[in-house]
Amino acid sequence: MDTALFDSAFLGKLEALHLLSRKIFRGRQHAERRSRQTGSSLEFADYRNYTAGDDLRTVDWNVYGRLNRLFIKLFEAEQDLHVSILIDGSASMHWQPEGGEGRLTKFDHARRIAAALGYIALANLDRVNLYPFASTLGEEMGFVRGKGQFHTVLNFLKRLPSTYGGETRMLPSFRTFAHRLKRRGLVFVLSDLFDPEAAEALAFLRAQQFEPAVIRVLDEAEIDPSLQTTARGDLQLLDAESGSRLDLTADAPLLEAYRREFTAFTRTLEERCRSRSITLIPTTTAVGFEDLVLRVLRESHLIR
Amino acid sequence: MTLLNPLGLLLLSLAPVVVLLYLRRVRRREVSVPTLLFWQRALGEQRRTAFLGRLRQWLSLLLHLLILLLLTLAVARPEWGKSPLSGQSTVILLDTRARMQATLPEGGSRFEAARRHARALAATAREGNEIALLAIGARPEVLAPMSAEPLYLLEALEAATPGESGGEIGEALTLARHLLATRPVGHRLVVLSDGGQLPSSEEVEIMAGAGPLDNVAITGFAARSEPASPQTAALLLELANFSAQESAGQVEIEVDGKLLDVRPFTLAPGERKSDFFASLPGAAPGKLVARLALAQGTPDALALDNTAYTLLPTPRPPRVLLVSEGNWFLEKLLTADRSIRFELLTLDGFRPEMARAFDVVIHDHDALPPLEELTGPTLVIRSNPFAGESGKLANPPVTDVDAGNPLLRLVHWSHPTLFEATQLAPEGLDSERFHQLRAEGWSFHAPIRSFEHPLVLTAERGEQRLAVIAFDLTQSDLPLRVAFPLLISNTLQWLHSPRPTPPSALRAGETLVLPAGSQVTGPDGAAVALSPQRPLLQPRHNGFYSVSSDGEERWLAVNTGSEAESDLRITPAANALPAPTLAGVPPFLVRPPWQWLTLAALLLLFLEWWLFHRRRTE
Numbered sequence: 001m002d003t004a005l006f007d008s009a010f011l012g013k014l015e016a017l018h019l020l021s022r023k024i025f026r027g028r029q030h031a032e033r034r035s036r037q038t039g040s041s042l043e044f045a046d047y048r049n050y051t052a053g054d055d056l057r058t059v060d061w062n063v064y065g066r067l068n069r070l071f072i073k074l075f076e077a078e079q080d081l082h083v084s085i086l087i088d089g090s091a092s093m094h095w096q097p098e099g100g101e102g103r104l105t106k107f108d109h110a111r112r113i114a115a116a117l118g119y120i121a122l123a124n125l126d127r128v129n130l131y132p133f134a135s136t137l138g139e140e141m142g143f144v145r146g147k148g149q150f151h152t153v154l155n156f157l158k159r160l161p162s163t164y165g166g167e168t169r170m171l172p173s174f175r176t177f178a179h180r181l182k183r184r185g186l187v188f189v190l191s192d193l194f195d196p197e198a199a200e201a202l203a204f205l206r207a208q209q210f211e212p213a214v215i216r217v218l219d220e221a222e223i224d225p226s227l228q229t230t231a232r233g234d235l236q237l238l239d240a241e242s243g244s245r246l247d248l249t250a251d252a253p254l255l256e257a258y259r260r261e262f263t264a265f266t267r268t269l270e271e272r273c274r275s276r277s278i279t280l281i282p283t284t285t286a287v288g289f290e291d292l293v294l295r296v297l298r299e300s301h302l303i304r
Numbered sequence: 305m306t307l308l309n310p311l312g313l314l315l316l317s318l319a320p321v322v323v324l325l326y327l328r329r330v331r332r333r334e335v336s337v338p339t340l341l342f343w344q345r346a347l348g349e350q351r352r353t354a355f356l357g358r359l360r361q362w363l364s365l366l367l368h369l370l371i372l373l374l375l376t377l378a379v380a381r382p383e384w385g386k387s388p389l390s391g392q393s394t395v396i397l398l399d400t401r402a403r404m405q406a407t408l409p410e411g412g413s414r415f416e417a418a419r420r421h422a423r424a425l426a427a428t429a430r431e432g433n434e435i436a437l438l439a440i441g442a443r444p445e446v447l448a449p450m451s452a453e454p455l456y457l458l459e460a461l462e463a464a465t466p467g468e469s470g471g472e473i474g475e476a477l478t479l480a481r482h483l484l485a486t487r488p489v490g491h492r493l494v495v496l497s498d499g500g501q502l503p504s505s506e507e508v509e510i511m512a513g514a515g516p517l518d519n520v521a522i523t524g525f526a527a528r529s530e531p532a533s534p535q536t537a538a539l540l541l542e543l544a545n546f547s548a549q550e551s552a553g554q555v556e557i558e559v560d561g562k563l564l565d566v567r568p569f570t571l572a573p574g575e576r577k578s579d580f581f582a583s584l585p586g587a588a589p590g591k592l593v594a595r596l597a598l599a600q601g602t603p604d605a606l607a608l609d610n611t612a613y614t615l616l617p618t619p620r621p622p623r624v625l626l627v628s629e630g631n632w633f634l635e636k637l638l639t640a641d642r643s644i645r646f647e648l649l650t651l652d653g654f655r656p657e658m659a660r661a662f663d664v665v666i667h668d669h670d671a672l673p674p675l676e677e678l679t680g681p682t683l684v685i686r687s688n689p690f691a692g693e694s695g696k697l698a699n700p701p702v703t704d705v706d707a708g709n710p711l712l713r714l715v716h717w718s719h720p721t722l723f724e725a726t727q728l729a730p731e732g733l734d735s736e737r738f739h740q741l742r743a744e745g746w747s748f749h750a751p752i753r754s755f756e757h758p759l760v761l762t763a764e765r766g767e768q769r770l771a772v773i774a775f776d777l778t779q780s781d782l783p784l785r786v787a788f789p790l791l792i793s794n795t796l797q798w799l800h801s802p803r804p805t806p807p808s809a810l811r812a813g814e815t816l817v818l819p820a821g822s823q824v825t826g827p828d829g830a831a832v833a834l835s836p837q838r839p840l841l842q843p844r845h846n847g848f849y850s851v852s853s854d855g856e857e858r859w860l861a862v863n864t865g866s867e868a869e870s871d872l873r874i875t876p877a878a879n880a881l882p883a884p885t886l887a888g889v890p891p892f893l894v895r896p897p898w899q900w901l902t903l904a905a906l907l908l909l910f911l912e913w914w915l916f917h918r919r920r921t922e
Contacts, residue, residue: 092338194339222338236332239340246340247332248347257346265342 046074081126082143082185084210085114086177089160090134090168091241092194097221097228106217109285110190111157113215113292117188118153122146129181130156133173134166140180167241168194170201178208189214192222194241199272206276213279216269220286223262226255308431312379315372322368367912371905378901383431392433392490393450395480397473398422399440399497402812402869404466406498406517406605415466418496425494426457430896436483437461440497442469442813442842444476450483452896467844468608469813470866473497498872518547518603520571521870522555525594525612525863526809530583537616539581541594545571546871553598557581559616560591589859590616591848609870613848613861615808621645622663622800627654631668633783634685637792638666644796663800668777681769681799686776688728690737695727700754700775709751710798711760711771715790717752720782725759725775732756760791762798771795806858810849811865816841822853827862 050059050070058072093107104112114130121128127145130153132138141156168191177187187210189202205212221228232255237246248254266282273280283292307313337343404415422437429435430452437447437460448460473495484491524542545551554568564584571577584592596610604610624644626634629651638646649658651669656677659665665678668685675689682689705717729735733748734756742748745765750758761772773795782788810816818824818839824832827847834841841860843849849860864870 095336095338098335192338194341196341219338225337228335234332236334237340237343238334238336240336240338242340244340246343246347248343254346258342261342261345 047071048074081121081124082181082183083117083121083126083128083188084131084177084181084185085117085128085188085190086131086133086174087111087114087157087160088134088168088170088189088191089132089138090166090191090194092168092192093217095219095240097219099228100219100221104285106192106219106285107160109283110215110217111160113190113217114188115154115157119147119150122150122153127185128153131177132160133170133177135169135172137173137176137180168192169197170195171197171204174201174204178205178210184209185211187212190217192216192218193269199269202273202278203276206278214273214281216280216282218282218284220284223259223284224255225250225258306383308381308383310380312381313376315376315379319369319372322372323365326365326368364912364916367908367915371908371912374901374905374908378898378905381431381896381898382901383897392492393484393487394425394433394435394492394494395438395483396422396425396435397438397440397476397480397493397495397497398447398461398464399473399495400445400464400466401441401471401497402466402468402608402864402866403470403606403872404498405468405608406519406872407607408517408605413466414498418498419461419464421496422461423458426461427454429454429457434487436480437464438476438480438483439464440471440473440476440495441467442471442811444479446479450487467813468846468864469811469844470864470869471813517605517872518549519606519609519870519872520545520547520551520553520596520598520602520604521606521609521867522594522596522612523576523609523867523870524578525592525614527584527590527592527614527616529617536582537584537590539584539592539614541579541581541612542576543569543571543579543596544576544867544870545573546873547603548573549603551598551602551604553596553602555579556595556597558593558595559584560589564592584616590618591859591861592616605872606870608846609864611846612863613846614863615848615859615861617808622796623647623661624664624666624796625649625658625662626666626668627651628666628668631685631777633777633788634666634668634792637783637789641789641793641796643793664796678770679768683771683773683795683799685773686726688726688774689770689772690728690741695730697725697727697754697757699723700725700757700759702752702759703755704750704753706749706751709749709762711762711791711794712751713790713794715787715794717787718785720780720785720787722759722775722782723779725754725757727757728761728772728774733758769799771799808859809861809863810841810843812843812846812862814842816860818851819853822851824852825850 047060047063048071050072054072058074060071060073063069063071087107087110089107093110094105096103096105118128118130122145125145127143128149129143130141141152144152170191170193187205189205189212191198191214193214193216195201202212202214226232232250234249235247237248239245270280398418400415404413404418406414408414408417426435426437432452434450434452435448435457436450437457439445439447447464448457451457477493477495480493484493521544522541523544524540527537527539530536530538539557541555541557543555550570550572552568552570554566556566557564565581567579569577569579592614594612594614596604598604598610621642621644624638624646626638626646626648627650628634628648635648638644644664647662651671656673659678659680659682662680664681664683666683666685667673667687667689670687672684672687672689675691678684678689700722702717702719702722706712707715707717729737732738732753732755733750738748741763747764748758749762750760751762752758752760757774758772759774761774763770763772773791777783777788782791807816818834818841820837820839822834822839822841824834824839824841826832826843826849827845832841832843832849841849841851843860843862846862846864849862851858851860
């Protein structure tokens, strides 16, 4: 991962974006996020009657001039947000179709998205933490705050490829995550969701009062294996995660059956996420990174 | 059914190998996937049709074995019908002579009718019934040697075209018998011709040609220089009516594309008529074309002989050099003679080597070179070229005139007055000097003499010619007489025997040997291919051929030139051939069984490949 991937023009665009959170969280420090707690920001919230001891600077003198009564202006307090980014580092995220060497892996794509999300959050003075996971939750980066800490995010992302692998087991990983993190907040999950318990794991996060948003990163060849020219004929398939093998003859009917199964799995995931108000954004490595950040995330109302 | 190669059946022993290869498990290619989750589910869905899958495997094996069986049969070369031991060798002689271009009343030409028969026969070729194709033309030509491949024979037949030449059928028959002589049994000779001098041998089957056809033809067309005027030509045209009814029409003569004359004619049945066209101006290239335009209703089956070609003779005027100190009469005469190209030199300007550039040299002076240096045709006036003892004859009377001598052709020698003549030898032609010259190979004739002394003498040795006028023309009244130009002209013609000119007319199909490096352009304007080492021209079509060699271009007129080709009334007492039974069968269907078997095996192989790649078989 190289900061050159995010040039200054691109970062400028990101800076103008704001993370959209559907919930307002309480924060220990002021940030560019509205909370239900009134405070001393410039955003007007309400009026209340003046009581003794109130700061006279908050009295609305214009209203006093018209009504001859003292009212205090209430402002929304802007507070910081805890943004946790969970990156799937399982072996399937490192997979590439044959002949696709040199292209970005899903994991690379996920790291870029994580870097972008992290930057945006840091630019908004939110607190950002990164968690890799596969069969278990990995070592976290630790919360950082402020744009000056972006290099910490990048350095952490750089180290990830060599330390993670194995099968995807989201539910135990997310349990550990919920146990570790005391404060609730926004959770981005970057994964291919190749886990039969993926829907349960996301539901668990929602049940733990987190606001999960899932960016499902896939390779085109996973959606339609016929795009992979070598995936035809008599094959022995090797599972990149478990190492188990499967003999089959990949003909047109089998490829069609694969597509049906994949679509059915995706549809089930989408329905279960929708029923729990979990944002699920599918993307592929073929989608340009800038497009994803500036268009897909905006369309999904995560960034405004 | 007979197997021509029964050993081919041994290929069937490969069947167990096919089964063994089939039973070997296919080595599967390892492909990494991110998860087996969906593949396992998809496979589970497919295994519900496992029974069909097993059936696919058997279908594949069955196809493999069937392909092997078909290939084995193809290698064994099965044949239906006769066995090779009862085989037959047939030679088909296809007449391609000009007469075969005659149009039949029902449409099409006789050649097409003959070729239809040939096609039907060629289509029956197979192992045990081999067929060869010969063409009857100016000389027999092998169109296709003995072959059992109908397609090959049919291709050779399609390439055959009727020529415009005549020819004898005997040569072709001899060649055909030689071909058959190398075959053991079952000889068959089929002549596909309309007739004309066909043999009536039992071994020969002859196509029943069409009945007699009426035809009008130009049978002769030639031009030659007129003797009295070499610059003009006379033309002879012969017409013949080879029909049982009167024919009428007109004949048009063209010279170099311009209409020269049109003459009507009427010919009684069987009549021949000659026509003469005189005093045609000669001009190069002088391409003469005669065309018949027949009156409506006049039957004419062969259009080919309605046109004839010939060339006007274009003699090259001889170059004549006069070496003289001045002879007014002779100079005027030679200048006026349009049949020669005359040049004058004084004695000072003359060198002996100059004589080579001229056809005739006239020496009219006293300083004559020695006889050995007079190598070309030479006319010597008043001097003695024989370098013997000579003197002068005063007022010699003319005593003998040989009117039959070519020098005196049409000359009326009315005793001119001669004041003086040169005595070539004291005793005339009987002198020792002339005996000596005779011993060296010279021969002498003296058409005009004064007693024993020749006044005009011709001498020849091999191709060398020499003429002597032994008196000074200015010392006689001969130049004032009519005999003078005739004598000089005859003498020059005698001295200048024109070089043999190559032929300017040829019959179609005849062979002409051309000089090396010659290039020939045919009547259609296309170059005729010739062997560079030994160019032989064998024109197949009538018309004018341009022959270029050594920077010179000359023309050849080619005609069929055969009455036998134009007379279509002769038809043979043919042994009618059975009607062609395979005429309607497309040629590509006429194939030996092994080819069909191979084709079927290939189709099955393709089917198996397609099924395998569509994963319909495993």
